[in-house]
Amino acid sequence: MTTFKQHAREEARRILAEYGDVSIPVPVEKIIKKRGIRVQFSPLDxxxxGMALIKDGVGIVGVNALHHPNRQRFTMAHELGHHILHQQEINGTAHVDKGFAILLRDTEASQGxxxxxxxxxxxxxxxxxxxxLLAPLIDTTGFDLDDVEQLQMLAKRFKVSLSALQFRLLALS
Ligand SMILES: [Zn+2]
Known part of the structure; x- marks a missing residue:
């Protein structure tokens, strides 16, 4: 795993640890608010x-109110990531996300x-x-990573989309 990804992962673990006891589904909105960052839902194109911005010194996470709740959860977590990892880059300018491709390739990651x-x-x-929280559930005997039905049930428990779960499992193996 490349170092910058490792750093992002470690930061997520730090944020979870700072929040305290976390069980699934992870309470992403509460985690953001507890850090003093505002969450704003508004109907967007x-x-x-969503977007990440800092206004008058206050961090804001904007979420498209028209999207599916699971997608909103991923958006919130993604925007929190910008606040934690890219404070300098987003300061003074709103960072707007246009349906980020979740499966961006490493080769496209070289910069910017x-x-x-x-x-x-x-x-x-x-x-x-x-x-x-994820590893113990898929280490269980009988869990089949190729079984879409089982994956869908797991995605439901975590309140994420199937593609988000599949993306995550790629990084676990
Ligand atoms: Zn983004």
């Missing part, structure tokens, strides 16, 4: 997921925006599906 997006996605993945 379909292709906009893509790298920030991959870091935020990695952070979001670990925050919503922490290794310590």
């Amino acid at each position: 379909q292709e906009l997921s 925006t893509n790298r920030m997006e991959i870091e935020a996605n990695t952070f979001a993945s670990e925050l919503l599906m922490p290794t310590m």
